[in-house]
Amino acid sequence: MPDVVEVRELRKRFDGGGRGGPVYAIDGVDLATEPGEYLVLLGPSGCGKTTLLRTIAGLEEPTSGEVLIGGHVVNGLPPRARKIAMVFQSYALYPHKTVLKNITFPLKAAGMSADKQQERVEWATGLLSIEHLLSRRPRQLSGGERQRVALARALVREPRVFLLDEPLSNLDAKLRATARDELKRFQDRVGTTTIYVTHDQAEAMGLGDRIAVMEAGKIRQLGHPVAIYDDPADTFVATFIGSPPMNLVRRDGQLVGFRPEHLLPIENVTGADRVTMPFHIDRVEYLSGDRHVYGTITGLGEDARVIARLPSTVSTPISPDERHEFAVPAQRLRFFDAESGQRSDPVPVGATAGPPS
Amino acid sequence: MSETAALAANTIETVSADALRRRYRRQHVAARVFVYFAAILAALLCAGPFAWSAITAFKLNRDLYNPENNPFILNEPPTGDHINLLLNGTPFLTFVWNTVWVGVLVVAITLLLGLPAAYALARLNRPWSTPMAIAIFFVYLVPPSLLFLSLSRVVAGLGLQDSTWSLVLIYPTITIPVAVWLLMGFLKAIPKDIEEQAMVDGHSRVGAFLRTVIPLAFPGIVAVVVFAFVLTTSEFIYALAFISPSDAKVVSTGVPTELVRGDVFFWQSLQAATILVAVPIAFIFNFFLERFIAGFTMGAVKG
Amino acid sequence: MTAADVTNTPAREQAAPEPARRRKQPLADRESFLAKAFLLPSILYIVVLVGVPFFLAIGFSFSDVTSGDPSFDWVGLRNYRRIFDDPVFWRSLSNTIVFTLVSMVLIVLLSKVLANILAADFRGKWVVRFCILLPWTTPVSLSTISWLWLLDNVFSPIDWVLRQIGYLGPGENMYWLGKPGLAMASVIAVHVWRLVPLAAVIVLAGLVSIPKDIDDAARVDGAGFWRRMFGITVPLTLPVIAVAGLFGAILTFTVMAVVYVLTRGGPTNSTQVLASWAYFVGIQGGDVAQGAAVALFLFPLLLAAAIAILRAVRRAETL
Numbered sequence: 001m002p003d004v005v006e007v008r009e010l011r012k013r014f015d016g017g018g019r020g021g022p023v024y025a026i027d028g029v030d031l032a033t034e035p036g037e038y039l040v041l042l043g044p045s046g047c048g049k050t051t052l053l054r055t056i057a058g059l060e061e062p063t064s065g066e067v068l069i070g071g072h073v074v075n076g077l078p079p080r081a082r083k084i085a086m087v088f089q090s091y092a093l094y095p096h097k098t099v100l101k102n103i104t105f106p107l108k109a110a111g112m113s114a115d116k117q118q119e120r121v122e123w124a125t126g127l128l129s130i131e132h133l134l135s136r137r138p139r140q141l142s143g144g145e146r147q148r149v150a151l152a153r154a155l156v157r158e159p160r161v162f163l164l165d166e167p168l169s170n171l172d173a174k175l176r177a178t179a180r181d182e183l184k185r186f187q188d189r190v191g192t193t194t195i196y197v198t199h200d201q202a203e204a205m206g207l208g209d210r211i212a213v214m215e216a217g218k219i220r221q222l223g224h225p226v227a228i229y230d231d232p233a234d235t236f237v238a239t240f241i242g243s244p245p246m247n248l249v250r251r252d253g254q255l256v257g258f259r260p261e262h263l264l265p266i267e268n269v270t271g272a273d274r275v276t277m278p279f280h281i282d283r284v285e286y287l288s289g290d291r292h293v294y295g296t297i298t299g300l301g302e303d304a305r306v307i308a309r310l311p312s313t314v315s316t317p318i319s320p321d322e323r324h325e326f327a328v329p330a331q332r333l334r335f336f337d338a339e340s341g342q343r344s345d346p347v348p349v350g351a352t353a354g355p356p357s
Numbered sequence: 358m359s360e361t362a363a364l365a366a367n368t369i370e371t372v373s374a375d376a377l378r379r380r381y382r383r384q385h386v387a388a389r390v391f392v393y394f395a396a397i398l399a400a401l402l403c404a405g406p407f408a409w410s411a412i413t414a415f416k417l418n419r420d421l422y423n424p425e426n427n428p429f430i431l432n433e434p435p436t437g438d439h440i441n442l443l444l445n446g447t448p449f450l451t452f453v454w455n456t457v458w459v460g461v462l463v464v465a466i467t468l469l470l471g472l473p474a475a476y477a478l479a480r481l482n483r484p485w486s487t488p489m490a491i492a493i494f495f496v497y498l499v500p501p502s503l504l505f506l507s508l509s510r511v512v513a514g515l516g517l518q519d520s521t522w523s524l525v526l527i528y529p530t531i532t533i534p535v536a537v538w539l540l541m542g543f544l545k546a547i548p549k550d551i552e553e554q555a556m557v558d559g560h561s562r563v564g565a566f567l568r569t570v571i572p573l574a575f576p577g578i579v580a581v582v583v584f585a586f587v588l589t590t591s592e593f594i595y596a597l598a599f600i601s602p603s604d605a606k607v608v609s610t611g612v613p614t615e616l617v618r619g620d621v622f623f624w625q626s627l628q629a630a631t632i633l634v635a636v637p638i639a640f641i642f643n644f645f646l647e648r649f650i651a652g653f654t655m656g657a658v659k660g
Numbered sequence: 661m662t663a664a665d666v667t668n669t670p671a672r673e674q675a676a677p678e679p680a681r682r683r684k685q686p687l688a689d690r691e692s693f694l695a696k697a698f699l700l701p702s703i704l705y706i707v708v709l710v711g712v713p714f715f716l717a718i719g720f721s722f723s724d725v726t727s728g729d730p731s732f733d734w735v736g737l738r739n740y741r742r743i744f745d746d747p748v749f750w751r752s753l754s755n756t757i758v759f760t761l762v763s764m765v766l767i768v769l770l771s772k773v774l775a776n777i778l779a780a781d782f783r784g785k786w787v788v789r790f791c792i793l794l795p796w797t798t799p800v801s802l803s804t805i806s807w808l809w810l811l812d813n814v815f816s817p818i819d820w821v822l823r824q825i826g827y828l829g830p831g832e833n834m835y836w837l838g839k840p841g842l843a844m845a846s847v848i849a850v851h852v853w854r855l856v857p858l859a860a861v862i863v864l865a866g867l868v869s870i871p872k873d874i875d876d877a878a879r880v881d882g883a884g885f886w887r888r889m890f891g892i893t894v895p896l897t898l899p900v901i902a903v904a905g906l907f908g909a910i911l912t913f914t915v916m917a918v919v920y921v922l923t924r925g926g927p928t929n930s931t932q933v934l935a936s937w938a939y940f941v942g943i944q945g946g947d948v949a950q951g952a953a954v955a956l957f958l959f960p961l962l963l964a965a966a967i968a969i970l971r972a973v974r975r976a977e978t979l
Contacts, residue, residue, distance in 0.1 A: 058880075059879065059880070078879065079876075079880040079882075080882035084880065086876075086877070088876065089873075090871065092871070092876065094874060094892060095874075096895045105878075106881035108887075109881055109882035109883045110882050153881070157881070157882070
């Protein structure tokens with residue numbers, strides 16, 4: 001039964017580097033993984049995701065709060081006592097050792113017999129198809145190969161948890177897609193609980209069973225990708241996830257949000273419950289078959305610059321400097337408090353709502 | 358079962374997490390204690406003689422020349438006589454002044470010649486770059502103790518015998534090779550884009566070098582300056598061989614010859630001189646040590 | 661002035677538009693010219709002030725030049741034959757080798773330990789570093805003179821401490837610089853004391869340049885202190901340690917000041933090394949030619965050391 005990682009009221013303070021006092025890299029985080037799940041920590045640089053990962057690994061000690069692995073509190077234990085494995089952004093392969101020695105290093109450290117080592121190595125390298133690389137050195141490997149070696153090194157220890165720190169960011173874009181696929185299949189096969197850190201929201205949405213969106217040391221929302229996408233908990237999550245980001249319009253002390261793909265020309269939105277708004281179009285971009293329409297809408301709330309994403313199935317002619325009536329299905333609207341950014345209850349918005357009073 | 362195997366087995370499954378935590382805590386504390394102990398021991402061994410020097414500088418003769426007395430404390434009241442002797446009775450201040458201006462000039466020459474040379478070898482890829490760098494390195498290995506004999510002839514031939522200027526002329530031969538080698542390391546770490554940007558912006562190669570490379574290499578340059586200065590102040594053989602008259606001497610040779618008359622050593626004044634010279638230099642070097650190390654490691658980027 | 665300032669500085673010279681490649685680039689841009697121009701002054705300086713004296717020294721060793729009679733007369737291998745017949749020379753040579761080997765081993769070991777201490781984080785690091793730097797940053801003559809007293813036959817404070825703890829009887833002394841074997845040990849000790857700080861700084865640079873990721877990975881992989889030290893840290897810093905060690909070897913091999921000040925080569929030449937013997941013969945004795953011949957013996961061994969350093973540096977760069 002794969003292990004569960006839990007974090008309770010975790011705080012990590014770094015004493016400030018001269019610029020006005022201590023900084024809380026992790027500011028009260030509670031988190032529990034499901035057994036065997038692929039959990040993604042997503043957020044912009046500096047949000048604390050890497051610090052959280054390192055704290056779980058034991059490379060940093062928390063200022064307060066607890067870390068639990070498999071139900072045991074592991075505070076105060078060094079990484080090697082936690083039975084975890086980590087893959088770093090740079091892969092951190094030992095440059096002076098061959099691939100084989102890199103992979104057997106943790107096994108030697110654990111005092112494993114040579115036979116068992118052999119067994120494990122064969123299993124891990126077979127799983128990752130790197131048997132042919134065993135006598136090479138890291139500097140002779142490509143980015144993708146290095147990643148697989150790093151994974152093999154992590155795998156051989158049969159850890160309870162895999163911790164991955166942005167392992168795809170050093171690969172070039174084309175390689176990233178295939179690497180992503182390989183990673184997911186790898187984790188499916190092995191079944192170990194995995195915590196994965198990234199700043200790339202597309203990667204997170206593609207890989208994660210659940211996503212924890214982090215900002216400024218706190219978790220903004222934890223949930224399945226679909227839930228995060230469709231029901232963001234606040235404006236930060238709403239605009240961080242999704243490309244292009246959710247449109248937000250100020251209205252009566254609130255922010256009304258809707259995703260670009262739900263903003264379509266009025267002809268293409270059927271159904272009684274739709275909200276219409278005049279759209280003054282600035283320009284149109286053609287991207288992978290979709291049309292991204294940039295412009296300003298009026299009539300819903302304050303005038304706002306928005307983006308509409310028209311799929312190729314919508315062929316309504318749209319040209320710049322036009323005024324065209326657009327609409328959003330009412331159940332696709334999301335409402336947020338303008339002050340706090342938090343999600344609030346839906347408010348009826350009339351089909352022909354006038355400017356705010 | 359080996360220690361590591363035992364430890365590995367003693368993970369959170371087999372031993373209670375609390376017991377494990379206690380053991381690691383103890384190890385951690387023991388390690389810290391050891392580090393402090395070792396650090397203090399090292400500091401004492403290195404600086405001990407200087408602490409002794411500082412005290413001795415103030416000792417009365419009858420305090421010092423008594424083998425029974427504790428050498429590390431003042432058994433009699435302190436006296437400033439010896440320091441007075443040093444500062445007013447010997448050309449010590451002249452020596453210091455000589456050392457300083459020689460040092461400054463030598464460092465200037467070193468940078469003037471060495472920085473472009475390092476740049477040429479690090480950046481401007483010529484087929485003969487590597488052999489040339491090696492050749493410069495080899496020169497460093499021809500030591501003063503080998504050259505001083507013939508150099509004293511050369512110096513005499515140039516009419517610089519007994520002149521402090523002879524040092525200004527000769528010392529760069531010691532400092533330039535090392536400076537070039539160090540600077541090459543620093544310069545290699547500077548990304549080429551920045552110079553290329555400057556050239557795109559309209560500067561010539563030389564202009565790019567002056568405007569972009571030098572400011573970026575500044576920490577490295579500072580480190581080389583300090584290092585070269587220390588080498589210069591410490592040099593002994595050439596100073597001894599080339600210069601006889603007192604007024605022209607530097608600290609390194611002047612202090613021993615002035616304060617050691619035949620068999621008579623003016624110990625207290627000597628110690629005062631040692632402290633007066635050693636402390637500022639070490640202070641400055643320590644200050645720049647951070648930069649110095651950063652310079653060495655600038656080339657070591659992740660992965 | 662920061663990098664940002666530099667790249668934002670508006671270009672004061674506007675380059676003329678680049679036409680066909682035929683047009684001669686201005687001097688300030690021609691790389692081959694620049695490379696030579698930048699390098700030439702240093703090369704010239706070194707050739708004139710090192711190369712020439714070096715060959716001059718070789719020349720002297722085959723001559724009869726003395727400070728009394730500076731006329732140059734070729735005498736062939738006479739000086740070298742005299743050297744081989746001189747027992748002091750052989751003593752100096754063996755002393756030099758012993759001195760260098762022992763010092764090198766001590767310097768490499770101690771500098772590694774010291775570098776680890778310097779790299780560790782603890783309070784008062786600045787003070788400790790300051791103390792550790794003192795031996796090397798002090799002019800060699802001054803620090804060595806201090807040791808002259810510290811190792812004195814009558815007044816040595818070390819003897820005083822030994823007397824206090826009972827190791828020595830009242831009025832007893834160690835004669836650190838008076839007994840032949842002990843004198844050599846003392847000279848080695850002082851020399852090592854001087855050089856370890858420098859070596860430690862160089863090794864520290866190597867230590868610090870190991871990416872933190874690698875150390876973290878080793879921790880996660882389950883490696884304890886000793887395994888990390890010998891499996892990761894030492895192999896990765898070995899090139900730097902080699903460089904520090906060999907620099908140390910060269911500086912040791914040519915040591916002259918420490919011997920000169922502490923023992924003048926005595927007692928009875930038991931601490932005489934090649935460099936100091938060359939000085940005594942050449943300058944104090946006035947026999948320039950003879951001194952040159954003695955000093956030249958340093959060279960072949962230095963050459964071997966140099967080649968070894970180069971190999972180490974090459975390996976350091978390709979890692």
